[in-house]
Amino acid sequence: MRGRKSLAVVVVAFALTTGPGLAAQTPGVGDAAPVLAVHDLDGQPVDLGQWIGKQPVFLQFWATWCTSCAALEPAVEAAKAAYGGKVQFIGINITVGDPRDSVRAWVARHDPPWLVLYDDEGASQRAYDVAETSYVVIIDRTGRIVYTGVGGKQSFGTALRRATAK
Amino acid sequence: MKSIFASLLILAVAAGPVAAQDSSAATLGPATAILVTGPEPGMKAVDFTLPWADRNGIGAPDDPFSLGALKGQVVVLAFYPQDFTSGCTAEMRTFADKYDVMFAGAVVVGISIDSLETHVRFAKSLGLPFKLLSDPRQRIAAKYGAKGSGTQMRRVVYVIGKDGKVAWREMQFNATDPKGYDRLQQAIATARGKS
Numbered sequence: 439m440r441g442r443k444s445l446a447v448v449v450v451a452f453a454l455t456t457g458p459g460l461a462a463q464t465p466g467v468g469d470a471a472p473v474l475a476v477h478d479l480d481g482q483p484v485d486l487g488q489w490i491g492k493q494p495v496f497l498q499f500w501a502t503w504c505t506s507c508a509a510l511e512p513a514v515e516a517a518k519a520a521y522g523g524k525v526q527f528i529g530i531n532i533t534v535g536d537p538r539d540s541v542r543a544w545v546a547r548h549d550p551p552w553l554v555l556y557d558d559e560g561a562s563q564r565a566y567d568v569a570e571t572s573y574v575v576i577i578d579r580t581g582r583i584v585y586t587g588v589g590g591k592q593s594f595g596t597a598l599r600r601a602t603a604k
Numbered sequence: 605m606k607s608i609f610a611s612l613l614i615l616a617v618a619a620g621p622v623a624a625q626d627s628s629a630a631t632l633g634p635a636t637a638i639l640v641t642g643p644e645p646g647m648k649a650v651d652f653t654l655p656w657a658d659r660n661g662i663g664a665p666d667d668p669f670s671l672g673a674l675k676g677q678v679v680v681l682a683f684y685p686q687d688f689t690s691g692c693t694a695e696m697r698t699f700a701d702k703y704d705v706m707f708a709g710a711v712v713v714g715i716s717i718d719s720l721e722t723h724v725r726f727a728k729s730l731g732l733p734f735k736l737l738s739d740p741r742q743r744i745a746a747k748y749g750a751k752g753s754g755t756q757m758r759r760v761v762y763v764i765g766k767d768g769k770v771a772w773r774e775m776q777f778n779a780t781d782p783k784g785y786d787r788l789q790q791a792i793a794t795a796r797g798k799s
Contacts (some may be wrong), residue, residue: 499780501690501694503697504690504693505690506690507690515737532694532780532781532782533658533781534695534697534698534779534780534781534785535693535694535697535698535701535784544709550746557782558782559782559783560778560780560781560782560783562780562786563780563781564778564781566777568614568778568780569691569759569779569780570689570690570691570694570779570780570782571690571691571693572690573696588690
């Protein structure tokens with residue numbers, strides 16, 4: 439008798455979400471952006487709370503080897519040119535496959551359009567449930583997420599207008 | 605009671621996946637049921653064979669990868685969504701970078717839906733020192749709870765012990781989180797230390 443020989447334990451969980459994908463814990467549009475501290479390239483903690491909830495923030499998770507990030511760079515440069523006075527641009531290197539010295543050298547060569555952070559603890563990757571590099575999160579001045587997207591072709595105009603609207 | 609069978613089933617009713625989400629464009633897609641199951645730690649790993657490729661080319665058809673043939677060794681099964689995507693590049697690149705330290709005394713393979721030809725190109729592009737297995741219909745992925753709701757697999761990692769049982773698994777491995785690799789390395793070291 440199968441019932442006597444085995445014990446079946448079945449756990450059923452229903453996750454009701456309106457966002458994309460499986461992970462219900464992924465902060466999506468309309469959610470409060472997680473506020474935490476992330477290391478910079480020198481290993482010093484930088485509190486994202488000094489910007490999130492106080493002014494619009496453009497957050498990108500990146501790596502030097504990420505081809506999508508390279509493809510996205512012109513769009514980010516254009517966004518920075520248009521909104522750099524109102525929006526804090528931050529690029530969080532995921533550190534996976536990206537040694538600190540390599541990142542430092544890359545930053546010196548490229549002069550990227552964001553403040554470079556280096557999350558060797560993975561705290562922000564977990565908090566924002568980042569699955570891929572080139573992941574962008576745009577946060578309005580109240581600390582709410584107004585855009586998430588991934589890939590080398592993204593358009594930020596609408597989201598940045600919304601994020602900076604008074 | 606001779607055996608204990610445990611399974612975990614998660615049904616997630618979610619909107620269809622989209623690449624970008626913003627409040628103006630967010631719309632509800634069709635409800636999607638996602639099944640998450642597979643052998644838990646302590647349970648016997650399901651044996652399987654799959655065709656493989658590596659950076660040198662496609663493996664001979666009469667010499668497929670066989671999990672059962674590796675009994676007595678620690679084996680890492682890394683199911684991942686798709687070659688050349690950024691998350692999978694992060695994961696496989698890191699496996700290659702840490703290969704000598706992380707996978708010493710173990711056998712690691714990547715498994716995705718990609719063709720063997722694509723696997724060769726991907727393995728070459730990253731210089732991967734291990735095999736990539738092709739499971740286009742996700743038959744094996746389904747047995748390990750890694751079958752995705754669409755055409756891509758979920759990112760799931762198993763460590764199989766020398767006894768052929770699951771020693772460790774992470775059902776939502778985050779390729780961008782350095783701590784995930786630390787946990788995997790620790791799990792491999794622990795499995796390697798057991799006879």
